[in-house]
Amino acid sequence: MxxxxxxxxxxxxxxxxxxxxxxxxxxxxxxxxxxxxxxxxxxxxxxxxMAPTETVELTRAMTHSGRVMDWSQAHLPGPVLDKHSTGGVGDKVSLMLGPMVAACGGFVPMISGRGLGHTGGTLDKFDSIPGYQTAPDLDRLQHTLQHAGCAIIGQTADLAPADRRLYAIRDVTATVESIPLITASILSKKLAAGLQGLVMDVKVGNGAFADHVPMAQALARSIVEVAAGAGLPARAWITDMNQVLGDTVGNALEMHEALAFLQGTRREPRLLAVTRQLCAEMLHLGALVESVDAGLQRADDSLSSGRALEHFARMVASLGGPADFCDRPAHYLRKAPVQLEVRAPRDGFVASVDTRAIGLALIGLGGGRRKASDSIDASVGMTGMVPVGQAVHRGDCLALVHAATDDAARACAADLLQHIRIGDAAPTPSPLLVERIGG
Structure with missing residues (x-):
């Protein structure tokens, strides 16, 4: 032909x-x-x-362009589930979500990616852990799933290779923003991972790929419908990305926040709400609970009991990281030599944040890539990001910049002040959980 x-x-x-x-x-x-x-x-x-039937055929064909995982021989005593996010700034949900689901009886072989454009990458966060293998062989992957219940890794060379080549072509030909091609790209990797259920987190807002709700709805519906057509039960949540998710941006810094979340010492409310909702949906989709409300309770129990933290620690050790990583993260995660406070220029309220610009500021510090071959400084980023709506006084800290040099810190601080708007009145809050699609 x-x-x-x-x-x-x-x-x-x-x-x-x-x-x-x-x-x-x-x-x-x-x-x-x-x-x-x-x-x-x-x-x-x-x-x-593309018509939905075309997108289903494209998804199936790309799924079968390489290895399709079959977990039946692993005799896993629970459903194989996953979650995928369309990407955002400060989005470290996967770091806690995989272990939480594992603690509730699910098994999560999470195929994740690296940073793309202004959005952070889950694999880049795990690269900050010395020894952690994001590309294990099949035996290690299977052992990790059996031992820890979750394995957050990258796409292997033989998993949906057609998607890898097509994505690289789309990235340089201005064809990334095609809903059929996005749908087939996401689902081909998930189907090849041998899943029995998928929950999508479709971000919407000024820090997301979909910057308005109709576009996010179209993408969410496409993924849920095409997944069903390809035999994979799926549902989606559209969630807000008009500000940083959590209060940190940067790979090692987000790893610190994820550990604090699992340990119960710090759980930023928006990050907690998204994570527990997605966990509940995954548990319900995998028939581990009878209702989403029951799933929310199980999610809370996985955190309060410490079981989610235990599963995270097992996963890190099984994939080559330090056995005592959760006990001594500061010993293993690099710390930037320079910290600089970004101070509010006036009294008022944090009225809005240009979230995309925050992601680009991280790249400017060296914490992201301008091109695929760039190396990343895992130590740089921002902590203590003040949420939209918070009242501030002149001189209050809006964020703490972590940088490699004084000049880089000052440049980033000046940049952030251009993209964090202080207003006279508290803004009307945006809904965090915007809409549920499917299920």
Missing amino acids: LAQEVIRRKRDGHALTPDEITAFVQGLTDGSWSEGQAAALAMAVFLRG
Whole structure:
């Protein structure tokens, strides 16, 4: 089947047949489609869209372009579940959520990614732990799941390889923002991971990929419907990303916050609300509880009992990290040499935050990537981020910058002051849990 004929049909607005979609994915996998041809079809899909049936076929084909995990031989005594977020700033939910679900009887092989654009990456946070392996072999992965109940790792080379190639092409051809292609990309990896249930966290707001609710709704519905069409039960929550989630930004700093959350010494209210809601949905989807309300109680119990922390510690040790990491995180996580307070310029209320700009400020400090080959300084970032709506007085600390140099700290502080707006009146709060889709 000629690649140019498949491209022409989609360019002209026709629905692709299953055979044409299979040919495209095979061409991505074996290299018989050139970069230009793959980019042309991606642009045609971006402009013309895909019917749900096409997206299901694309998802299935990309799922089966490599290894599909089968956990039946592992004899796991519970459902295999996962959660995926569309990305945000300060979003460290996965760090606590996987161990919480594991503590309640689920098994979570969480295939995570690295930072993309202004959004942080879960794998980058785990890279801050010395020895932690984000790319274990299958035997270690299976052992970790059996021992800890969760394993937060990266996409292996043989897992949905067609998606890896297509995503790299989309990233440099302005075709990332295609809902069918986003849907197929997310779900192909999740289906290849052998899941029995998926909960989506679709972020919306000025720090999210979807900056308005209708776009987030369209993406959430697409993922839930296509997942069902491909045989994977799924549901989604649209959640607010108009400010940092939690009170830290930066890889090692977010790891510290996640540990404080699991230990019960500090739980920022918005971060707690999102994490426990997603945990409850996963437990309900996996039939581990009879209702979402019961799931919320189980989520709380996993934290108050210390079981979630125990599962996190087991996961870290099983994947090569220090056995005493949870007891001595400051010994293992790098600390930036410079700290600088960002002080409020006037009395008032934190009226709004340009969350995307906060993510870009982290990149400016060296805590994110401008290009894929960049290394990351895990120690830099911000702590003590003041939430939207809080009253402040002139001179109060809005955030503490952690930087490698004095110049970098001062530049970041000046940048943050441009993107944290102080107003005369408290703003109307945005809903955190915006809408539930599916289920």
